Amino acid sequence: MAPYQYIARPSPFNTAAGTTLPIFAVTPAHIDLGAIDPIALDWARKAGFKAEPGAVLLIPSSDGHLGGALLGLGSNPSQAPFLTGKLARALPAGKWHIETAPLTANRLALGYGLGSYRFDRYKPSKVEAPTLMIPADADASDIKRQLAGVFLARDLINVPTNDLGPNALEAAFRALAEHYKASVSVVSGDDLLTQNFPLIHTVGRASAEAPRLLELRWGKKGHRKVTLVGKGVCFDTGGLDIKPAASMLLMKKDMGGAANVMGLALMIMDAKLKIDLRVLVPVVENSISGNAFRPGDIYRSRKGLTVQIDNTDAEGRLILADALAYADEEESDLVVDMATLTGAARVALGPDLPPFFTDDEDLARDLTESALAVDDPMWRMPLYMGYDKDISTRIADLTNAPSGGMAGSITAALFLKRFVTNAKSWVHFDIFGWAQSERPHSPVGGEAQAIRALYHMLAKGRK
Structure with a gap:
């Protein structure tokens, strides 16, 4: 069974059948030492090709037709392991193969596949894409499942909220589950109150589409119990503490945590890992209407802790709190939550280096090693308990928005930590x-x- 696709697209790869054009992935040393095909070398020198990272040069054949291409890797290819992705957008249509490259087969094929991604749902491309032959010694099945997981996350984030509100996100969740024969249950609307998910209901009740909690189960009892929790805010106005217009432009991506755990779940299920998998996605739209929650309100969470609302734009931790408390009612070997949660994390580490928080030293080491092994960057940040006092408030157990504006990503993590005690x-x-x-x-x-990185760690059997 092929991996699940939310948006169907052709494979970026070709088979060995038919003629393929060669790509020579080279460093400056290859050019200086003349260590490549003579025709390619002559053309590179005449064109002044220096093999800079990501540079692509088409080369002719001896009869004047297109004969292949050169891809520059720079002097240190390990610093940019996925440069082959550039080929997917720089090469003309046709079938290609990589003739020589100082890269592992898996890395060069995965890089090409990642770079082949196009989001053309609303503006179809008229340009035919090239395809690459996966090297014989690459793990083609695993490469394709990783691409499917990554593309699912990218697709879900890229689709705007008018086409991916709570109803449509639930439909995508159900389709993923159906593909892998997983079970799904949903608690929606006022049933969230009767089944004790008050914070999810509170954040999403002002939307035209009902808030809900999505749950997927897959795998066998007795295997490692892994629970994934993803923030599913399909759009975030900020609520009554409304965001400025410029800050709302990317808020279709506020369900990025949900998109990413769904992509990870795809990889786990497609690989048939020996995992008892549970996926929880609280889904809301943080909207404004007469029944929107207000600054100063106090609500009791599923866990029983009371939360004072000091900013309606700190809604993600509220819906995660109920979902994590629910996750924690079953003992898990590992609970992972993912969320587009704080601007403070971006101030600290920028957009490309996500922080993670855990008080499990072995898990932190395994995650760091896996991130390095597959070039999927992340950075550990401290769960510094000295800041735990900052999430307390005078008349409730917790505040969702500590005053002072300091250490925002840490205090958000400490808030969530209060709801995970059994995992x-x-x-x-x-x-x-x-x-x-x-x-x-x-x-x-x-x-x-x-x-x-998480998939790599779980596939290796760690945690």
Whole structure:
């Protein structure tokens, strides 16, 4: 069974059948030493090709037709492991193969696949895309499942809210589950109150589409119990503490946590990992109407802790609180939550390096090693308990928005930590979910973050 696709697209790869054109992935040393095909070398020198990182040069054949291409890797290819993604957007249509490259087969094929991503749902491309032959020694099945997981996350983030509100996100969640024969249950609207998910209901009740909690279960009892929780705010106006217009432009991506855990779930299920998987996605739209929640309100959470609303734009941690408390009612070996949660995380580490928070030293080490192994960057930030006092308030157990504006990503993580007490291990990712500039392996737009590293760690059997 092929991996699930939310938006159907042709494969970026070709088979060995038919003629393919060669690509020579080279460093400056290859040019200086003459260590490539003579025709390609002569053309490169005449064109002044210096093998700069990501540079692409088409080369002729001896009879004057298109004969192949050169891809520059720079002097240190390890610093840009997915440069082959540039080929997917720079080469003309046709079938290609990489003839020589100082890269692993898996890395060069994955890089090309990541770079082949196009989001053309609303403006179809008229340009036929090239295809690459996967090297014989690459793990083609695993590469395709990783691409499917990443593309699912990117697609869901890129689709605007008019086409991906709470109803449509639920439909996508159900389609993913159906593809892998997973079970789904949904608690929606006022049933959230009767089934004790008050914070999810509170944040989403002002929207025209009902708030809900989506739950997926897959795998066998007795295997490692892994629970994934993703923030599913389909659009965030900020609520009554309304965002300025410029800050709302990218708020379709505020369900990036949901998109990423769904992409990770795809990889886990497609690989048939020995995992008892549970996925929880609280889905809301943080809107404004007469029944919107207000600054100063106090609500009791599923766990029983009371929360004072000091900013309606700090809504993500509220819906995660109920979902995490629900997750924690079953003992899990690992609980992972992912959310586009704080601007403070971006101030600290920028858009491309998501922070993670955990008090499990072994898990932190495993995550760091996996991130390095698959070039999926992340950085550990401290769960510094000295700031725990800042999330307390005089007349409620917690505030959702500590005053002072300091250490915002840490206090958000500490808030969530209050709702996870039974899991053997827990980790919180504060992701951005968006590529602000084009890179060889991704265009501007929705982005998967940390899920390839998490998949690698789980596939290796750690945690």
